[in-house]
Amino acid sequence: MRDDITSIPISEIFEEKDGCPICRLRNLLEKRVVEYITGAAMMEPDVRTETNKAGFCFDHYRMLLAQRNRLSVALMMESHLASLDKRLFGGLPKGAGKRGKSTGHALSTCFVCDNIEHNMERMLVNVCRLWERERDFRTLFAEQPSLCLPHFARLTETANACMSRRTAPDFCRDAQAVAQREMEALRADVSHFCKMFDYRNAGENADWGTSRDAIERAVHFLTTREIK
Numbered sequence: 001m002r003d004d005i006t007s008i009p010i011s012e013i014f015e016e017k018d019g020c021p022i023c024r025l026r027n028l029l030e031k032r033v034v035e036y037i038t039g040a041a042m043m044e045p046d047v048r049t050e051t052n053k054a055g056f057c058f059d060h061y062r063m064l065l066a067q068r069n070r071l072s073v074a075l076m077m078e079s080h081l082a083s084l085d086k087r088l089f090g091g092l093p094k095g096a097g098k099r100g101k102s103t104g105h106a107l108s109t110c111f112v113c114d115n116i117e118h119n120m121e122r123m124l125v126n127v128c129r130l131w132e133r134e135r136d137f138r139t140l141f142a143e144q145p146s147l148c149l150p151h152f153a154r155l156t157e158t159a160n161a162c163m164s165r166r167t168a169p170d171f172c173r174d175a176q177a178v179a180q181r182e183m184e185a186l187r188a189d190v191s192h193f194c195k196m197f198d199y200r201n202a203g204e205n206a207d208w209g210t211s212r213d214a215i216e217r218a219v220h221f222l223t224t225r226e227i228k
Contacts, residue, residue, distance in 0.1 A: 008025060008028055008029060008032075008123070010025070010123065010126055010127055010130055011130070011137060011140070013025050013028070014137070014140045014141065014144065015140065017143065017144060017145055018145070019145065019146050019220075020144075020146045020147050020148040020151055020220075020221075020224070021144055021147070022124070022127075022147065022148070022151035022154070022155065022224075023148055023151060023220075023224050025120075025123060026116060026120060026151075026224065029116055029119055029120065029123075030063070030112065030116055033112050033115050033116060034060065034063045034064060034067060034112060035067065037051065037064070037072075037076075037111065037112070038064055038067040038069045038072045038073070039072075042072050042075065042076060048076075048079065050111055050114075051076050051079075051080060051111045052076075052079050052080050052082075052083040053083060053109070054109040054110060054111040054114060055080050055084075055106075055107070055109060055110065055111065056110045056111055056112060057110035057112070057113055060110055060111075060112040060113065061073075063112075064076075084106060087102070087106065088102055088103055088106060120154075121158075124154060124155060124158040125158055125162050127141075127155065127158075128155070128158055128159050128162055128163050128171060129162075131167075131171050131174075132163060132164075132167050132171075138174070141174055141175075141178075142174050142177065142178065144178050145178075145182070146178065146179075146181075146182040146221070147175060147178040147179040147182065148179075148182075148220060148221050148222070148223075148224050149179065149183075149221060149222055150222075150223065150224050151224060152175055152176070152178075152179040155175050156171075156172045156175055156176075159171045159172055159175070160172070182221060183221070186214065186217060186218050186221055189209070189210055189211040189214035189217070189218075190211070190214045190215070190218055192208070192209055192211040192214070193208070193211040193212070193214045193215065196208055196211065
């Protein structure tokens, strides 16, 4: 079941050519995990053990509630709270520092984040392998309109770890070209946006060009997340 929800054809993701392909890959994986956990998987003993221990971060609680299956979320919350109560407040009293550290650690984990991270590592390796094996994919990769900075960093780190010394530099150059192209376009748009607040550029026919959403696009480029 886990393999089914995380098996995503990488070439199809890259064929869309809409923003950062690794963001699209992450978003699709995230969507599938959230749908999976609010469905029948919620009652699978091994999955429930994991959610009881890890819980969810704020963003993923919000996504779980957006699935409009509040009972599923409540049932997971019920057993997660019971698990936390036992781990944090059960047994012998602990010193304030130790209890605080235990609580902080317990609140820093997320079932969805952990699953995404585990599977993204495999998928980034697959992107590198695909680039090595298929010339058509190299062209498709180079034609991407954007590669956000966090995913540029992760891709190049993965490439240096899993690709040969002969191919890794070429892959990293292609990745840099895509990311740098987007960086230059964003810098121009953000600068243009700032200049539009000069009174000399104001007026009914003011030319904002493509700069109106420059701040939002820059945030996405820097963080992988869209402001909605």
